[in-house]
Amino acid sequence: xxxxxxxxRSILIDLGxxxxxxxxxxxxxxxxxxxxxxxxxxxxxxxxxxxxxSFRAIANTLWRSTPLILTxxxxxxxxxxxxxxxxAEGQLLMxxxxxxxxxxxxxxxxxxxxxxxxxxxxxxxxxxxxxxxGLLKAKMDVHEVIATIMxxxxxxxxxxxxxxxxxxxxxxxxxxxxxxxxxxxNFKNIMDYPLLSNLPFxxxxxxxAIRLHINFFLAxxxxxxxxxxxxxxxxxxxxxxxxxxxxxxxxxxxxASKGIITAMFISGAVAGLAGVGEVLGTHLSFINxxxxxxxxxxxxxxxxxxxxxxxxxxxxxxxxxxxxxxxEMQFSGIPSEIVMLIQALVIFFVAALQVFKVYLAKRxxxxxxx
Amino acid sequence: xxxLRQIFSLSLILASFRFAxxxxxxxxxxxxxxxxxxxxxxxxxxxxxxAFAAVYGSAxxxxxxxxxxxxxxxxxSFAAILALVCVTFKANQIVVATGINIFASGIxxxxxxxxxxxxxxxxxxxxxxxxxxLGVRFNPITYIALILVPVVWFIFxxxxxxxxxxxIGEHPAAADTLGIxxxxxxxxSVLISGVLAGLAxxxxxxxxxxxxxxxxxxxRGFIALAAMIFGKWHPFxxxxxxxxxxxxxxxxxxxxxxxxxxxxISAIPYVLxxxxxxxxxxxxxxxxxxxxxxxxxxx
Numbered sequence: 001x002x003x004x005x006x007x008x009r010s011i012l013i014d015l016g017x018x019x020x021x022x023x024x025x026x027x028x029x030x031x032x033x034x035x036x037x038x039x040x041x042x043x044x045x046x047x048x049x050x051x052x053x054s055f056r057a058i059a060n061t062l063w064r065s066t067p068l069i070l071t072x073x074x075x076x077x078x079x080x081x082x083x084x085x086x087x088a089e090g091q092l093l094m095x096x097x098x099x100x101x102x103x104x105x106x107x108x109x110x111x112x113x114x115x116x117x118x119x120x121x122x123x124x125x126x127x128x129x130x131x132x133x134g135l136l137k138a139k140m141d142v143h144e145v146i147a148t149i150m151x152x153x154x155x156x157x158x159x160x161x162x163x164x165x166x167x168x169x170x171x172x173x174x175x176x177x178x179x180x181x182x183x184x185x186n187f188k189n190i191m192d193y194p195l196l197s198n199l200p201f202x203x204x205x206x207x208x209a210i211r212l213h214i215n216f217f218l219a220x221x222x223x224x225x226x227x228x229x230x231x232x233x234x235x236x237x238x239x240x241x242x243x244x245x246x247x248x249x250x251x252x253x254x255x256a257s258k259g260i261i262t263a264m265f266i267s268g269a270v271a272g273l274a275g276v277g278e279v280l281g282t283h284l285s286f287i288n289x290x291x292x293x294x295x296x297x298x299x300x301x302x303x304x305x306x307x308x309x310x311x312x313x314x315x316x317x318x319x320x321x322x323x324x325x326x327x328e329m330q331f332s333g334i335p336s337e338i339v340m341l342i343q344a345l346v347i348f349f350v351a352a353l354q355v356f357k358v359y360l361a362k363r364x365x366x367x368x369x370x
Numbered sequence: 371x372x373x374l375r376q377i378f379s380l381s382l383i384l385a386s387f388r389f390a391x392x393x394x395x396x397x398x399x400x401x402x403x404x405x406x407x408x409x410x411x412x413x414x415x416x417x418x419x420x421a422f423a424a425v426y427g428s429a430x431x432x433x434x435x436x437x438x439x440x441x442x443x444x445x446x447s448f449a450a451i452l453a454l455v456c457v458t459f460k461a462n463q464i465v466v467a468t469g470i471n472i473f474a475s476g477i478x479x480x481x482x483x484x485x486x487x488x489x490x491x492x493x494x495x496x497x498x499x500x501x502x503x504l505g506v507r508f509n510p511i512t513y514i515a516l517i518l519v520p521v522v523w524f525i526f527x528x529x530x531x532x533x534x535x536x537x538i539g540e541h542p543a544a545a546d547t548l549g550i551x552x553x554x555x556x557x558x559s560v561l562i563s564g565v566l567a568g569l570a571x572x573x574x575x576x577x578x579x580x581x582x583x584x585x586x587x588x589x590r591g592f593i594a595l596a597a598m599i600f601g602k603w604h605p606f607x608x609x610x611x612x613x614x615x616x617x618x619x620x621x622x623x624x625x626x627x628x629x630x631x632x633x634x635i636s637a638i639p640y641v642l643x644x645x646x647x648x649x650x651x652x653x654x655x656x657x658x659x660x661x662x663x664x665x666x667x668x669x
Contacts, residue, residue, distance in 0.1 A: 032477075035484050084464050086411075142647040143656070145464055146599060149411065149592050150640040156589075157637035165633060293475075299468050335483045340476030347469030348451070351461040 014306040017357060021349035022304070022318065029342045036334055043334045050328025051321035055204050057328075059187065063212040063282070065320025067092070069219040070274035071298025072316050073226055074130070074267040076307040078144075080230060081263040082243030087133060087148025088271040089295025090155030095126030095272025096279040097159040100286030101167065103178030103279065114181040119276050126272015127265045129155060134264025138257035144264070152295070160288050174287035184281035185214040215277030220313065222270055227309035229266075239263050271295065300343050303350045319343065382620050387512055388578060390616025392417065392570035392587075394515040396594030397601065397608040398522050399566030404603060405526065406559035407539040407552075407659040412452055412467035413567045414591025415474030416445045420571025422478040425582040426485065428495040438498070438511070438572045445568020446561055448474065453560040457553050460663035471591075479584050490584055497580035509577035511569060518566075523605040535559055539657035542664040552664045567591065596643040603657060615639040 030040035051061045071088040078085040099122030106114060133147035160173075167175040187205040191197045205212075230236035241249040242259040250256050278290050301319050305311030326339035396413045403410035420441035427433075427440030448470055456463045479489070486492050500507040526532035534555055537545040542552045570590070575582045593615055600614075601607025615638075622635035 032480065086464065086468060136644070136648055140648045142644070145409070145411065146595070146647060147644060150596060150644050153589055153592060153640045154637045157634055157640075161633035161636065162631050165631075293472070296468060296472055299465065300472075303465060335480050337476045337480040337483075340472060341480065344469045344473030344476060347465060347472065348455060351465045351469065352455050352459055355459045355461055 013357065013360065014308075014311070017353045018304050018306060018311070018315075018350065021346055021353050024349050025342050025345035028345050029338060032338055032341055033334060038332070038334050042332065043329055043338065046329045046332045046334070047322070047325035047339075049325070051325035053328075056207055056209055057324065059205065059210045059212040061317070061321045061324040062216050063210075063320075064323045065316040065318075066213075066216045066219050066281075067274040067278055067294045068297055068301050068319045068323075069313055069316030070222060070277070071271055071294045072301030072305060072312040073219075073223055073298075073309060074271035074274070074295075075298045075302035076305065076309065076312050077226055077230065077239075077267045077270070078263045079302060079307045080243050081239040081259055082246060083134075083137065083144050083260060083263060085130065085133075085148055085264065085267050085271075086145055086299065087130065087151050087295070088267075088274075088298045089291055089293070090148065090152035091126040091129045091268040091271035092275035092278075092295055093155045093159045093291055094129040094275070095122040095269075096275025096290065097163050097175070097286045098122045098125040098272075099182075099276040100175045100178060100279045101163075103182035104167075104176040104285070106182075107179060109179075109181055111181045114179065115184070115280070118178075118182045118280060119273070122276035122279070123269040123272045126275065127269035130268015130271065131261055131265035134261040137264070138260045159286065164286065164288060172287070173289075174283070174285045177285045178280060182280055183284060184277065186210075186281065187212045211282065213277065213281035215273070215281045218273060218277065219316070222273065223309040223313050226266075226270070230309065235259075235262065271298070274298075297343060300347045300350075304346055382624060383617070385624070386613060386617035386620040387516075388508065388616070389619040390612045391512045391515045391573045391577070392590050393594045393597050393612035393615055394519065394609055395511075395570035395573070396567045396591055397597040397612050398515075398518055398605060399563035399570075400595055400598040401522065401526075401603055401605060401608060402535070402559045402566070403563035404598065404660050405539045405657055406535045406556045407542060407657060407662065407664065408452075408456060408556055408560050409463045409661045410452065410467060410560065410563050411464060411592070411595060412448065412470035412474075413563070413570075413594055414587055414589065415467075415471035416448045416564050416567035417571040417574070417591045417594075418474040418478055418585070418587040419448055420445045420568030421575035421586055422481065422492075422571070422582050423568065424572035424576045425492050425495050426481075428497070428576050429486075429493065432496055434496045434498045434576050437495070437576050438569065441568040441572035441575075442565045443568070445564040445566070445571065447564075449561050449564020449567075452564070453557045456663065457556045457560065460665065463661055463663075475585060478582070482582070482584065492582040494580050495576065497576045509573065511573040511577045514569070515573075519605050519609045526605065536657070538664075539659055542659050542662075546664075546666065552666075556664070567594075570594070593639050596639050599656075600639075600643050600646050602655075611639075614642075 033040045033043045052058055074088040075085050099118045102118040102121045133144045136142035136147050137144045164173055169176045188208055188210045190202050190205045238254045239259045241254055242256045246256050279286050283290055297319055301315040302312055305315035322339045326336035330336040396417055400410055400413055423444035424437035424441035428437035452466055452470060455461045455466045482488055498509045500509045534550050538552045538555055546552050574586055597611035597615055598608050600611035618635055618638045622632050
């Protein structure tokens with residue numbers, strides 16, 4: 001009984017800290033809104049209406065949260081294994097680029113082969129791009145932060161600078177458009193499918209401005225799988241043990257190298273899926289700028305979600321809502337970069353409030369002695 | 371042969387000094403921070419805000435030297451955030467630095483709109499006077515960077531201050547026993563790194579150009595980090611690496627290679643850094659306590 005009440009207590013503290021840092025970030029954000037001579041109330045209500053004001057807004061909030069949930073997971077999983085993956089950006093680019101090339105290169109495959117092939121190829125290459133720093137860390141003791149930073153920039157050179165230039169067929173900085181057979185299901189096309197069009201509320205989705213696609217559900221599935229992996233399997237237990245105390249885990253007979261490489265490979269594959277979805281679902285080609293800093297926002301998402309897969313879903317939804325609502329703010333004359341500032345502030349406050357958590361834990365430890 | 375003549379032409383080698391300047395400055399900053407035990411991946415953001423502040427200073431006063439001053443103050447204040455949250459409050463250095471980088475790209479684009487009313491490129495402002503050397507224009511910041519290399523070396527390896535900074539980066543507890551205030555020295559070292567990164571930004575915006583462009587640091591803070599690692603956390607080593615990377619950038623801009631696409635030349639610094647870190651030619655080892663917050667009373 002006590003075990004459960006402790007667990008609930010720690011979840012509540014985590015949730016409280018996350019909420020507190022969001023609220024503080026929004027309050028500090030008002031300072032920047034004042035600089036633009038607009039009222040913060042107008043700005044935040046525009047933000048809210050933009051994100052949740054209509055069915056279309058909500059659907060697009062889900063759409064925008066998709067890559068953020070995935071990159072958030074890609075940061076959260078290695079974090080549990082004691083690793084800091086700031087290479088989600090590069091893994092996303094490599095995955096997206098691979099999916100884009102597979103998507104346009106094969107012209108006569110049926111959908112049920114082409115689409116899964118493109119998704120798996122993208123996830124695999126993303127996984128390699130994540131697994132490489134894992135390997136370097138495990139075998140040669142190269143710090144994963146530096147390795148992933150370097151790999152991010154190598155990925156930019158390979159895909160955006162070089163890859164697009166060799167494949168592009170028009171003036172647009174993008175690879176050629178993918179085949180119909182490789183594209184992900186978009187909810188706005190729901191009426192084209194007789195089976196789905198009979199579902200209740202199906203007509204709500206049939207608006208051209210709705211951009212939600214199936215990758216959102218793949219992201220949710222990925223979160224559940226990672227939750228299961230982390231908390232219900234031996235492998236996940238080993239990863240968390242390595243993160244908690246690598247030497248202790250080694251002493252207890254856990255192969256730390258294996259845990260590190262696996263965690264980084266899976267994380268790369270998940271980040272790769274973020275890129276895959278952007279290419280096969282959103283842009284229908286690999287296009288310059290599609291990464292949009294998702295890899296770095298993913299760090300904020302993972303932290304606000306307390307690096308728990310379910311928390312990451314909530315964090316991703318929050319940041320997706322900020323991004324979607326930011327557009328509406330832009331229309332009312334407030335720079336949407338406010339959203340970026342709020343994201344950065346959230347990171348500061350989550351990081352600073354972790355210290356508060358350490359303080360709470362210490363106080364509790366002291367209380368035990370009395 | 372023509373290619374070789376192009377690569378080893380004097381003008382190209384001189385041009386690489388210009389490209390290397392921000393890398394040298396930020397790498398020296400990185401050495402200060404990391405030698406004291408604080409990983410600074412926020413050099414990128416500090417450079418960006420420095421570049422913006424330099425343009426703002428030059429635009430509002432008409433004097434580019436005021437711009438240089440502003441850039442250093444901007445770098446310093448961002449470094450103060452990093453130092454306050456990570457050294458004083460002992461938060462995760464990588465997390466906070468990532469936040470600073472996001473904050474820097476957000477705030478510069480935001481301020482472009484608020485202060486200048488534009489979204490991408492600021493108006494043209496007065497730039498620093500340049501001196502011509504053998505047909506290549508050098509601005510004063512390049513000379514400052516070149517002078518700072520031996521100065522930083524002297525500080526680190528010939529003065530008590532440098533010894534203190536190095537000792538707290540290697541073994542803070544031991545330094546503490548000897549009466550060195552670990553967190554105060556770390557705070558100061560991080561501030562110095564911010565000043566240098568800000569100055570690097572000023573080179574980009576009013577030294578090498580005369581306007582601020584959004585995201586104009588374009589990963590140079592990370593290349594500087596790479597140069598620092600490649601140079602094994604030593605001022606002369608970092609200088610050599612920065613020159614090599616600057617040279618690579620100059621080549622990518624000016625020379626057409628028959629086999630290697632010029633887009634990939636920009637990735638050379640990153641690949642080389644990975645190779646060096648993996649220990650293929652001479653292991654590069656960071657200061658032992660780098661990245662670890664220091665709690666008094668723990669060993």
